[in-house]
Amino acid sequence: MIRxxxxxxxxxxTLATYSQNNSKKLSKKELKEIISQVTNLxxxxxxxxxxxxxxxxxxxxxxxxxxxxxxxxxKQLAEKLTKDLQSITNDKxxxxxxxxxxxxxxxxxxxxxxxKFEQQMVAMEKRDNFLFKEVKILDxxxxxxxxxxxxxxxxxxETVIAALSFLxxxxxxxxxxxxxxxxxxxxxxxxxxxxxxxxxVHLNTFYNRVEDKYxxxxxxxxxxxxxxxxxxxxxxxxxxxxxxxxxxxYDLKHLKRAILVGxxxxxxxHPGESFQINENFKVWTPTGRAINPIxxxxxxxxxxxxxxxxxxxxxxxxxxLKALDSLNTVNKDPFRKEYYTWHIETLNAVKSPVxxxxxxxxxxxxxxxxxxxxxxxxxxxxxSGNDEKLKLTxxxxxxxxxxxxxxxxMIFSIKKGEVELTTKNVYGRSDVYKKNKN
Numbered sequence: 001m002i003r004x005x006x007x008x009x010x011x012x013x014t015l016a017t018y019s020q021n022n023s024k025k026l027s028k029k030e031l032k033e034i035i036s037q038v039t040n041l042x043x044x045x046x047x048x049x050x051x052x053x054x055x056x057x058x059x060x061x062x063x064x065x066x067x068x069x070x071x072x073x074x075k076q077l078a079e080k081l082t083k084d085l086q087s088i089t090n091d092k093x094x095x096x097x098x099x100x101x102x103x104x105x106x107x108x109x110x111x112x113x114x115x116k117f118e119q120q121m122v123a124m125e126k127r128d129n130f131l132f133k134e135v136k137i138l139d140x141x142x143x144x145x146x147x148x149x150x151x152x153x154x155x156x157x158e159t160v161i162a163a164l165s166f167l168x169x170x171x172x173x174x175x176x177x178x179x180x181x182x183x184x185x186x187x188x189x190x191x192x193x194x195x196x197x198x199x200x201v202h203l204n205t206f207y208n209r210v211e212d213k214y215x216x217x218x219x220x221x222x223x224x225x226x227x228x229x230x231x232x233x234x235x236x237x238x239x240x241x242x243x244x245x246x247x248x249x250y251d252l253k254h255l256k257r258a259i260l261v262g263x264x265x266x267x268x269x270h271p272g273e274s275f276q277i278n279e280n281f282k283v284w285t286p287t288g289r290a291i292n293p294i295x296x297x298x299x300x301x302x303x304x305x306x307x308x309x310x311x312x313x314x315x316x317x318x319x320x321l322k323a324l325d326s327l328n329t330v331n332k333d334p335f336r337k338e339y340y341t342w343h344i345e346t347l348n349a350v351k352s353p354v355x356x357x358x359x360x361x362x363x364x365x366x367x368x369x370x371x372x373x374x375x376x377x378x379x380x381x382x383x384s385g386n387d388e389k390l391k392l393t394x395x396x397x398x399x400x401x402x403x404x405x406x407x408x409x410m411i412f413s414i415k416k417g418e419v420e421l422t423t424k425n426v427y428g429r430s431d432v433y434k435k436n437k438n
Contacts, residue, residue, distance in 0.1 A: 025072055035063045037277040038081060038096060046094075047209050047270055047286045055088045074098040074280055090301055091286060093272060099282045122155050130156035131180075135163045138174070139406050140324045140343040143167030143231075144316075146176040150183030150244040153190045160187070164194050165225045172232035172323035178262060178312050182243025185217055192248065193219040195257055197229045203251045206271065208288040232326060233258040234319040237304060238312040241265040247290060249304045254294040259322065260306035262315035269300035314351075321347050335428070342426050345395050346406050354394040364412045368421040368433035373410075382410060 026034070039056040046052040062068055062084065071077045081096040109117070125131070131148040138144050145163050153160070167173055185206070192203055200218040207214050235249050235258050246265045252258035270286035277283055290298040310318050321344060328340035358378055365375045373392075374381040380392040382402060390403035392410055402408040407426040412419060424430040 026074060026077065028069065031063060031068050031077075034077070034278070034281060035059050035068070037281070038283055041275055041277055041283055042085075042285060045210050045275070045285055045287050047207075047272070047289050048089075049209075051089050055085050058084055058088060074100075078281065091270065092301075093268065093270060093284065093286050095284045097274075097282045097284070098280060099276070100280045125151055125155065130159045132156075132159050132163055134176075135166055137167065137170060138320060139346065140320070140327070140340060141169075141171050142320060142323050143170035143173040144176065145173070148180050150180070150185075150187035150191075150248070152184050153187045156187065157190060160191060161224050164191075164228065168226045168228065170231065171327050172234065173228065174234045174236060174316070174319050174323070175258075176236045176316070177241045177245045177249060178236050178238035178315065179240045180242070180245035181240065182245050182247075182268070185244055185247065188244050188248045188251070189217050189220065190223070192251060193223045194225075194228055195231070195233055195252070196255075197227065198222065201255065202293045203255075204247055205291040205293065206288050207291060208271075210287050214291075232323055234323055235260045236312075236315045236319060237262040237265050237306050238315070239263055239266060241304070243268050246299050246304050250292060250299050253304065253307070254292060259308065259319075260304065261308040261319040261322065262306050262310060263312055264303040264305050264309075265299065267299055267301050267303040269298035317347055317351050321351070338428075339426060343406070345399075346401065349393065349395045349401070354396060356394045356397055360397060363414070363419060364421075366419065367436040369436070371421065371433060373421070 039052075039059055042052040042055055043049070046055075059081070068077060068080065071080060075098045078096045078098040082094070085094050085096070086092065130151040132145070133148060134144070134146040136144050143166075145167070147163075185204070189203060192201075196219050198221050200221055203217045203219060205214055205216045233252065235252065237249055237260050241249065241262075242265065246268065249258075249260055249265060253260050269290045271288045271290075272284060272286035274282055274284045289300065292298055308318055308322065324340050324344045324347070328337055328344065331337055331340065361375055361378065361380055364380060365373050367373075370385050372383045374383060374389065380400060381389040382392055383389045392400035392402065394400050395409065398412050400410045400412075402410055402423075409424050411422040411424055413422065414420075419435040421433045421435065422430050423433070
C-alpha cells in the first residue's frame, strides 16, 4: 500500500503547482472525449462496477445538459468531475487531475534509473531506521514501540525483529500507530505473526478488480525470535492512522487480539493507482478493496473505531492505565499487585494532577536529618545537603514523586503531632526520618 500513498502525494503535489492560467477553454468535442475516457476507465477498473455505472450516468447527464461547458479551463473541469464522482461514491481517493504532458516531463525513466532510485530510497529509509522512532520499557514493565510506517520487510524485517526481541519479557506491549501512514501488507503480516501462535491465522484478503484476483494474507508459521501470543497488546490510533496501519489495527481488533485506544482512524481501505487517460488528464482510482475474513467488509470511509475512545494526546496514558489495571487484576502475588498499584497511582496523578492544600504543604516544610523540604510558589522541593533541589509532585495528599524518578516517593505522616518523612521505592525499601525540632 505504500505505492498508494506515494501516488497520492505525487497527485496532490502536481495539483498544487497548476498555473492559474491553464490552456484555453475546452471545445464540446474535447469535453465529450474526456468524459468518455474517464467513464471508460472507471467501468473497466473502479473497484465497484455498479458505482462505476452510476458515475457514468451522472457524468453523461451533466455533459448533455451543458454543465461542463461553463468551465473556463481544464483545472476547473477536473475539480468539478472529482466532485461529481465523489457525490456518488463518497470515495475521497477517487479524483481527476489536470496533468498536461508539459508539466509531467517528456522523458520516461529507464529500468536502470528506476533501480537506482529504489536503492536510494532504501538507503534513505535505513538512515531513518525504517520509521521505527522509539522502543522502550515504560513503568510497570510495559513495552512501547512508536513507528510511523509499515516498510517492506525485505529491508525493515531485522529492525522489527530487534524491537520485539527487546520487549520479549514485558507484561504488555503498546504499539503507537497514531501517526503511522501505512505501507506494505507484508509488514502487517510479519508483525501480526509475533502476536499469535504458529498456527496460521487469516488476517485479510485483497481483491483486485483489474486482475479479478483475490490475495489472502495469513500469519506466518515461522518467525525469527520469540513469539508473544500471550502478551497483552494495545494499539494507539488517531486520525492520521491510515492504510496498512488501519489494516493492522482492524485485523487484530476483530481477532480480539488487541485493544485499540485513541481516535477513529483515517478510513482508507481501497488500494489503487493513477492512470493517464490522455495528454492532459489523469484519474486516480481505487482498483481493489480489503475484505476482512471476520466482518466480510473493511474500514473504508468510516475508519477503525477504537475500543477506548479518547484524544490522541491522552491515548498513551489511557493505554498504560488499562494495561496496568489488567495486569494487576490477573496477578495474585501481593508484591506484584503492589508494584502495579504504585504505577497506576502515578499515572492517575499525571492524568488528573493532585492539588494539596497549602496548609498541609506548610506542615511538611522543614529539615529531616540531612534532608530539607522547601516550599516555593506553592510547590514542595527536596534537597539533600547542598545537592540540587528536586521538585516533589503530589501523588496524593501525603505521597510525592521524587523529581523525575517514578519509582521513588516521599511520604509524609503526622503522628502525635510530629511530622515524619518516609522515603520509599517501588520495590518496598523504605527509610523513616523524623522532622528536626527548631
